[in-house]
Amino acid sequence: MLQELVIHDFAIIETLTIDFNRGMTVLTGETGAGKSIIIDAVGLLAGGRGSADFIRTGAKKCTLEGLFVVDDVTAIKARLETYGIPQEDDTILVQRDINQNGRSSCRINGHLVNTTILKHIGEMLVDIHGQNEHQELMYPEKHLGLLDHFAQKKIKPVLKTYQTQYAQYKKLRQTLKKRQEHEQEWAQRLDILKFQTSEIEAANLQLNEEDQLITERDRLENFQRINESLASSYQALNGDEQNTIDRLGVAMSAMQDIAALDPAYGALSESIDSAFYELQDAASEISRQLDSLSWDEGRLDSIEKRLETLTELKHKYGQDIAAVLKYYDKIKKELDEMENIDADNDELTQQVTTAKAAVTKTAAKLSKVRHQAGLALTSAVQQELADLYMDKAKFSVVFLDADQTPHFMETGQDSVEFYIQTNPGETSKPLAKIASGGELSRIMLAIKTIFSRNEGVTSIIFDEVDTGVSGRVAQAIANKIEIIGQSSQVLCITHLPQVAAMADFQLLIQKQVQANRTTTSVTPLVAKERVEEIARMIAGTEITALSLEHAHELLRLADVEKEQLTQLKN
Template identity: 60%
Template sequence: MLQELAIHDFAIIEDLNVEFEAGMTVLTGETGAGKSIIIDAVGLLAGGRGSQEFIRTGASKAVLQGQFHLPAAAPTFALLDQYGIAYADQDVLLQRELHRNGRNVCRVNGQLVNTLTLKEIGETIVDIHGQNEHQELMHPEKHLALLDEFAHHEIVPLRTQYQTAYQHYKKLHQTYEKRLANEKEWAQRLDMLRFQVKEIETAQLQPDEVHQLTEEKLQLSNFQRINQALATSYAAISEGETAPLDQIGRAMNELQQIADLAPAYRTLSESVQSAYYTLQDAASDILQQADLLEWDENRLDEIEKRLEMIHQLQRKYGDSEAQILAYGQKIKRELTEMENTESNAADLADQVAAAREQALTSGQKLSQKRQTAAQQLVQAIHQQLKDLYMAKTVFSVHFKTTGTPHFFETGLDEVEFYIQTNPGETAKPLAKTASGGELSRIMLALKTIFMRSQGITSIIFDEVDTGVSGRVAQAIADKISGIARFSQVLCITHLPQVAAMSDHHFFIQKQVVQQRTRTSLKVLKTPERIDELARMLSGTTVTKLTREHAHELLVLAKSEKKRLAAKQPSSK
């Protein structure tokens, strides 16, 4: 339920903070006082379309906040978990800012969200119904979901079973259709994949192979230069009567004889000794490298051919050995899938037929359950319409049939609610029902049926009672009061019968203060309620008689609520 609403610089409202209670709350006041503006604010908090026109003249932004307290099992919390939004104590805070520059800032429990997410979450909390506003019940494409929700426990398992079978059939059918429509392309793709996989596997590429081959090629291409350099270097170090290695060796021996005479001599001896052994090791390494040198003209040719082959693969499949190998794995998987399909081509049509039959059987079971649920829904709606003085109205659930079954994500059915308001007339789609009074009562009947299953905790009626009076007005008041026993109801009304049935009454008025129009809201106690009901009954002139009538309305409303409570105990 909506616990608190804060509005700042929104339309003609400068600052407004109001706390709401459970049960039925009515908002009354003169036309243009700002009743619908409050409903607009709640609608924006629930993800409705925003506009700069909502921002109060002279303000840079409009700020809206709504604090909601929800039952532990409310579907809202599953969405909050899905979007990673933290919550505590079953409270949800919705916030929205509309800026002059067009920026739209939305938050849920302090976390930034986009307007689509806000709308998705808001729709599980608040349900707003206006006189001419076509919500779920006025959209034929949503009627099937409402029917399923009516018989939730029986239908959901069957629908899940159907959807599993349907997805399997759909996947097989798509594969089969693709195969038939692209037989030539399929064969060409299969041949190309086989060639590419074979070409890459035959190459037997190794990671970093190009780098290693390039280094080896460099060695072979410079064989003479390397060989000459090694031989000359070794000769210069180790050969001849004045070979540097022998000369340094003699110096090392001489210095070793005086190394113990002074630290400086020892340091010199160690330095020359280190140089001698380093040069000796270098000479040995040079000789070893020279011995390892081997000229192989055929190997150089092999390397050049190998590098050219790899470069050809790089031009076709990737810039590196790793990319080529990764591409090879990818097409190998595709080839395996296609070859499996190829090998099962003779059975594919049979598989599609079997999967279709399974989906059809599951869909027919689901349809039968929906037909049964539809009959139960019709009976429930007729009882509601009877309470609303529409006993002769015929409500029906129309299943569209075309002879050949059509598979949809939701089943085999297309459903639309129909209504026949007068005997002898043709039943018409509910969405095309024209009378405002009839539409109000039909909507209330449906809302009474669905209110518990939908899990909505706050329902707003914006002048849905327009166009009715007398006993019909009282019936609507009773029905709204009945809905309020399961969900919080906020109701804008001009009917005194509806206002009298409320648990809480707010009076909205606008005043001009310092040449600016401001809207204010006041909680009415019993004496003030009598005055407001008298005004609603008589208009501008309130007389003693109208006050007495207003008082009588409150007394009768109190008695009527007791009767309704005894007839149907509250679930709150």
């Protein structure tokens, strides 16, 4: 349940803190006092769409906080853990700020979340039933969803299996259709991929090969120049009696004789020693290079051809060898996928047939479960409508004929529409076409009453669902909302004294103008205050002795009614 709501700079509310209780709480007050604003705030905490228009004039942002107490900690804790949100006890703190740019900052138990996650968690905390929500019944395409929601424990696992099978069947069917429609293009593409992969595979490409080949080619093309330079260098270093190394050896010996006499001589001696041995090493390496140097015209031709092959592949498939290899990986994957799809259309056709048989069987099972759920929903709604003085009406869940829905859909093969017979002797017709606004409102309340028994939502909010009704129908609606309040916390905005009298708690919402600014206040009503507010709801602006007496009587009758409803439940 919603235990505490804190609002800052939201619409006409500057600062407001409201404590709520279990059971049924009504919010009453003049039109425009701010009752719906409070419900809007709760809706935003449950993941509703935010807007900068909610921010109070002159403020930089609005801030909302809600503290919820949950009875079934296990269920909501599992969902919180999905998003890495900590949960230690039975309370959940939800916070939301809306900035002037319209963006929201949302937190659950101090953990920053986006609005999608907030909505996913919020749907387990709050269910808001607005005065226009019965319009959902006006769209037959939504009726199947309502039926599935009613029997979700039985329908959901079958529907999940069906959707998995349907996705596989749809994929195979589309593949077959594509191949049948574009068989020539398919074959051409297959041939192209085979040729390209074979061509690249045959080249046996290596990442650094081209650079190495270019280096080797350059050496072969400059063989004469390299040979002459190496020979000349070796001759100068170690070729005759006047070679550089021998002469440096003489200098080295001479400096070694005086190296100990002066540090400067020692340093010079070390430098000459180093140069001598480095030149010796260089001469040895030059000699080795000369020995290994050879001319192979055939090898040069081979290198040129290999480089031509690499250039051709780069021209076709990429700017360098790495790009060619990347392209190869891509087309090899595509080729593997095409080859893995059965090459023979007859075999693929058999796969489609098998997949269709599986999805058909599951669709039939899903339809059977839905038909059973339809009967249960019909019976349950019929009972609720009787309580709402629509006992003459006959509600039914109609499944369209199979020939009207021959194709598989994401939701199955069923097409469902709610029908109603409003008066005896009339033909049952689509609810969306013949039901009045008051009837739609009561039917939706009946459905909501049924759903509330097993949804596990901590708070259910009714925003003026009793608009346009009076008399015994108003009392029936009040009784129905009170019954829901026995298993869930109910917050209800109402202008009907019958509904207000049935509440366990009553909050008076008032609007005042202070310092040229409009503010909203919330006052919990007890005893005399509550009698006076209900009397005002009965009489209007002027409270009379008769309206006060009527208010006392309504509260007394409400206590009797609640006691009877409790006994019926038990």
